[in-house]
Amino acid sequence: MSTFQAPKGTYDLLPPSSATFLAVREALAAPLKNSGYGYVETPGFEDVALFSRGVGESTDIVSKEMYAFETRGGDKLALRPEGTASVLRAALEANLHKAGNLPVKLWYSGSYYRYERPQKGRYRHFSQVGAEAIGAEDPVLDAEMIILADQAYRSLGLREFRILLNSLGDKECRPVYREALQGFLRGLDLDEDTQRRAEINPLRVLDDKRADVQKQLVGAPVLRDFLCDACKAYHEEVRALLGAAGVAFEDDEKLVRGLDYYTRTTFEFVHDGLGSQSAVGGGGRYDGLSEMIGGPALPSVGWALGVDRTVLALEAEGIELQLPVTTSVFAVPLGEEARRVLFGVVTELRRAGVAADFAFGGRGLKGAMKSANRSGARFTVVAGERDLSDGNVQLKDMESGEQQAVPLDGIVEAVRSRLG
Numbered sequence: 523m524s525t526f527q528a529p530k531g532t533y534d535l536l537p538p539s540s541a542t543f544l545a546v547r548e549a550l551a552a553p554l555k556n557s558g559y560g561y562v563e564t565p566g567f568e569d570v571a572l573f574s575r576g577v578g579e580s581t582d583i584v585s586k587e588m589y590a591f592e593t594r595g596g597d598k599l600a601l602r603p604e605g606t607a608s609v610l611r612a613a614l615e616a617n618l619h620k621a622g623n624l625p626v627k628l629w630y631s632g633s634y635y636r637y638e639r640p641q642k643g644r645y646r647h648f649s650q651v652g653a654e655a656i657g658a659e660d661p662v663l664d665a666e667m668i669i670l671a672d673q674a675y676r677s678l679g680l681r682e683f684r685i686l687l688n689s690l691g692d693k694e695c696r697p698v699y700r701e702a703l704q705g706f707l708r709g710l711d712l713d714e715d716t717q718r719r720a721e722i723n724p725l726r727v728l729d730d731k732r733a734d735v736q737k738q739l740v741g742a743p744v745l746r747d748f749l750c751d752a753c754k755a756y757h758e759e760v761r762a763l764l765g766a767a768g769v770a771f772e773d774d775e776k777l778v779r780g781l782d783y784y785t786r787t788t789f790e791f792v793h794d795g796l797g798s799q800s801a802v803g804g805g806g807r808y809d810g811l812s813e814m815i816g817g818p819a820l821p822s823v824g825w826a827l828g829v830d831r832t833v834l835a836l837e838a839e840g841i842e843l844q845l846p847v848t849t850s851v852f853a854v855p856l857g858e859e860a861r862r863v864l865f866g867v868v869t870e871l872r873r874a875g876v877a878a879d880f881a882f883g884g885r886g887l888k889g890a891m892k893s894a895n896r897s898g899a900r901f902t903v904v905a906g907e908r909d910l911s912d913g914n915v916q917l918k919d920m921e922s923g924e925q926q927a928v929p930l931d932g933i934v935e936a937v938r939s940r941l942g
Contacts, residue, residue: 531638531646541845543649543829546836547631549678550651550827553670554629559653562628564608566635570600575814576607576783578723587636601635605652606783606808606824607815613656614817624657625822631829643799643834652805652826656812659821661756664787664807665763667823671791671803672769674827679841683802685770686790688777689757690725691749692809693785699748700724710738725778731798744775753786760787783808787823793831795838802835803827851878851937852899854890856906863930864905867915870934876941894920901937905930 528534535543570590577584589601602608609628613619618626631651640646653670655663668685675683691699707720707727716735720727728739749757764771771789779788788806796802805825812820836843851871853864864880871878879897881890887904894902905915915933918925919940928936 529646531640533645533647537848541848542833542836542843545843545845546678546829546832547649547651550674550829550832551629551631552677553673554653557627557666557670559627559629559655562609562612562630563632564602564605564612564630566633567599567601568608568611570598572607572611572815573600573603576610576811577604578726578783583636587638589635589637602632603634603636605630605632605634605650605826606654607811609652609654609824610656610811610817610820610822611815613654614812614815614820619657619818619820625655625663626657627653627655629653641799643796643831645830649829650803650826651829652824654822654824656822657820659807659809661759661787662763664760664823665767667805667825668760668764668771668789669767669769671805671825671827675791675802675832678832678836678843680793680832680835680839682795682839683791683793683835684772686774686777686792687761687764687771688774688788689745689749689753689786690778690784690788690806691745691753691786695748695750695753696745696785699743699745702743702748703728706742712738728776729778739776746775756786779804779806783811783814785809789825791827793835793838796831796834799831801828802831847877847898847900849877849879849897849899850941851876851901851903852881852894852897853878854881854887854894854902854904856887856904859907859910860905863910864903864915867903867930867933871937874934874938876934876937900941903933903937 573588574584583603588603590598592598609630613626613628629652633647633649635647637646638644653667655667672685690696703724704720707724712720712735716727716730728742730736777788777790779790784806786807786809790804791802792800793802794800803825807821807823809821811822812818853868855861855864868878868880879899881893900920902918902920903915904918909915913930914927915930916925917928917933917936
């Protein structure tokens with residue numbers, strides 16, 4: 523065993539299970555690629571202030587979970603705990619919003635880091651696929667985001683997830699609600715940290731998962747009752763668009779998500795088969811974030827879907843993805859001349875788009891055939907001195923066991939025709 527192990531709260535992705543993760547990432551991204559979203563990739567670490575300003579000082583992410591450090595040069599950086607702030611920073615830095623084609627539609631895939639108590643479905647290193655539409659305030663865009671995520675999950679075969687939907691209001695109506703909620707919270711028996719959070723961002727208290735806190739929140743003012751007419755109309759349009767698209771959702775008046783930058787539309791995808799860590803993805807509108815990090819007013823909306831959580835949801839529903847085969851043909855040479863010739867055949871097959879592998883290490887026929895079986899290859903190409911002297915190789919169907927001689931110069935075409 524190695525002296526070293528993966529850090530606590532992290533994991534290694536290894537074959538064959540890694541193929542499922544790759545397939546999930548591709549499925550989550552596929553609807554975005556088909557809807558005008560371009561790929562963006564940002565550094566794994568950023569200026570710590572980018573997250574403290576945008577995500578929010580009062581959030582658990584910034585106050586407790588962010589990996590922050592100081593470089594030798596004195597720069598204060600943080601491993602990215604989420605993707606939106608980084609993507610918006612990159613778009614602003616490159617002046618993508620000035621190209622005249624708004625919204626700027628971007629998607630991304632990567633690793634994120636939060637120092638929290640490890641448990642199933644919650645890791646300190648995790649993978650997400652995300653999407654951002656920057657620079658437009660339009661309920662159609664909010665609906666598009668939710669519909670694309672729903673489409674991605676359903677393309678994987680998932681059916682037992684739910685979409686929770688809420689509106690957090692805007693800078694006009696939320697301050698009135700904030701004052702009413704703070705007045706209510708001041709009358710509760712809350713611990714010191716929660717009291718401090720109630721003064722900084724009282725909506726975060728609604729997201730507290732502790733049973734004793736939730737019990738006290740019964741009867742708390744509801745944001746829905748404080749929405750201004752514009753926010754009510756905007757939210758009703760989002761709801762109507764989702765209904766017209768046949769996307770089912772549940773209104774959840776306590777849904778606030780874990781980040782301070784959300785405004786108006788907020789949503790979450792949950793899967794009840796995952797226990798307490800039921801969220802598999804979520805997002806919402808963040809109309810003021812650009813200004814928070816020093817940019818112009820750019821109303822925007824986005825989401826992030828957890829790859830790890832989605833894989834767990836597939837397991838909970840007993841769904842096994844149909845993954846592409848890693849090896850279609852396995853070459854078994856018998857002798858040095860056959861090694862050179864069949865390695866050339868393998869190279870030709872790969873260039874022709876056929877997944878092919880080779881019996882490395884000069885093993886005998888028995889050991890090489892065991893490797894062929896373990897590879898899952900549909901066909902095995904075997905050749906020895908006699909076969910090569912006749913200008914042939916032996917092509918064996920690993921499913922039927924049928925074997926026949928095929929001319930060496932026709933083996934690539936023979937394999938391709940049999941694989942269809």
